[in-house]
Amino acid sequence: MENIQSQSYQNRYYKPISSLTKSAMDIDISAPSNSEPQVELLAALMLKVANQRDRAAFGYLFTYFMPKIRAFGLQRLNQQGLAMDLVQETMTSVWTKAHLYNADKGSVATWVFTIMRNQCFDMLRRVQHNKEDAFGDDIWPLCDTVAMNQETQIDHKFTAKLLKHLDDLPLAQRQVVQGIYMQELTQQELADALEVPIGTIKSRLRLGLEKLKSFLETPND
Amino acid sequence: MIKHHPDQDLLFAHAKGELSLSMAIAISAHCALCEACKTAVAQYTQEAADLAFNQHEIDDTTADNIDISANDISLMQSALPDELQTMLAQILCQPELATAPSNEPILVSVKNQHYSVPSVFRQHLDRPWQQLGKVSRMRFTLNEMNTRASLLHIEALGEIPQHTHKGNELTLLLAGEFSDINGNYVPGDFIMLDGHTKHAPKTLKGCLCYIVLDAPLHFTKGLSKLLNPIGELIY
Structure with a gap:
């Protein structure tokens, strides 16, 4: 693979798949050497959008990616109107989810591609099945997932054990524990729903968790 | 120790978004459990992004002005056709999304x-x-x-x-x-x-x-x- 013209950053992408598969396990996914001014510029603009909601910077990203997304859309969706929908949907997500971009995980182009691919996947299903599905972002999460290692597996077994004791809690504490851990509500959302101060939520949660812990510590055989 | 993995073609097709929903779910779920395949898919996604975004440059006239510096930003934007100006303005009206999606199991x-x-x-x-x-x-x-x-x-x-x-x-x-x-x-x-x-x-x-x-x-x-x-x- 070394014989391809030069070792410039661009060429690393034109390796045949076979070389990739061989090295897939020990690939260095850290950011490519930033000798490429384009990559640097895009990253700088993206940071401006993420941190300052910079409209001019976004305007540049829009102008840069628009024709690329349209071309991809035409190829996949085979219709000018749908291709422009893909541009709009993708760039809207780039704008509204900019704060989820993590420069350590990859280039701006890869991030925009990810959003576009996810959106296109859902649009294709809409065209083919007439379903208002939105599964793309579940399949390819936009922010990094932590792989479920042994520790989280055990953690979840533990959670399951804990949940068995939920019914033994007083109602007020059970509501809070269920709300936070099963419905994934924030403490503020729970406070609003139950019409109590957030401090009350915090103390109910603490009391509830302590009680659950005590259930586990009691030998039950 | 996981011994059985999807083959590399499947991982690459997944990164490109070419698999059916049922299979995409399978690969995604496998990657949530397997750090090695997750890393491989991240790498393939980078490759897929480059394939998708760079192969059209030659045909696409609007992409001619790719090698520009930040100074040209305003110039490029004003060159956008009206319909795209409208789209851009619509997008800029959207607020930032408050919540990040949860990836918790x-x-x-x-x-x-x-x-x-x-x-x-x-x-x-x-x-x-x-x-x-x-x-x-x-x-x-x-x-x-x-x-x-x-x-x-x-x-x-x-x-x-x-x-x-x-x-x-x-x-x-x-x-x-x-x-x-x-x-x-x-x-x-x-x-x-x-x-x-x-x-x-x-x-x-x-x-x-x-x-x-x-x-x-x-x-x-x-x-x-x-x-x-x-x-x-x-x-």
Whole structure:
């Protein structure tokens, strides 16, 4: 693979798949050497959008990616109107989810591609099945997932054990524990729903968790 | 230790977004359990992004001004046609999304057993469990013609009668363990069988799997033949 013209950053992408598969396990996914001014510029603009909601910077990203997304859309969706929908949907997500971009995980182009691919996947299903599905972002999460290692597996077994004791809690504490851990509500959302101060939520949660812990510590055989 | 992985072609197709929903779910769930394949997909995604974004440059006249500096920003924007100016203005009206999506694993309960499964199953778990002895199945509604995708739960000491398949059968073990004549499997194992392989999986401690079938199962062993219609019911 070394014989391809030069070792410039661009060429690393034109390796045949076979070389990739061989090295897939020990690939260095850290950011490519930033000798490429384009990559640097895009990253700088993206940071401006993420941190300052910079409209001019976004305007540049829009102008840069628009024709690329349209071309991809035409190829996949085979219709000018749908291709422009893909541009709009993708760039809207780039704008509204900019704060989820993590420069350590990859280039701006890869991030925009990810959003576009996810959106296109859902649009294709809409065209083919007439379903208002939105599964793309579940399949390819936009922010990094932590792989479920042994520790989280055990953690979840533990959670399951804990949940068995939920019914033994007083109602007020059970509501809070269920709300936070099963419905994934924030403490503020729970406070609003139950019409109590957030401090009350915090103390109910603490009391509830302590009680659950005590259930586990009691030998039950 | 996960021994069975999707092959590299499948991972690359997944990164490009070319797989069907049922298979994309399978690869995504495998990657949530397997750091090596997750890293490989990240790398393939980078490659797919480059393929998608750079191959059109030559045909596309608007992309001519790619090598510009930040100074040209305002100049480029004012060159946008009206319809795109409008789109850009519409987008800029949108507020930042407050919440980041959750990737936390999800708890699934069946027959008083509790398992955690990758978040990719989030929108598919509202179906009822159908139970038959030690076997329970939750069939997804993915609308993919003959392809069927389900969660399958086998209770401790349960097994499925020996069978072959009309098409390919994919089994992704999500929790617990099972074994067949080829060995034992651990969570994350991604097992692809073709229509010629006979197998009779059994589990000592119980297991939860994600299964994708091209075609209904057909049992091949003795009395179980009578149970053939159940092949459709189980998976």
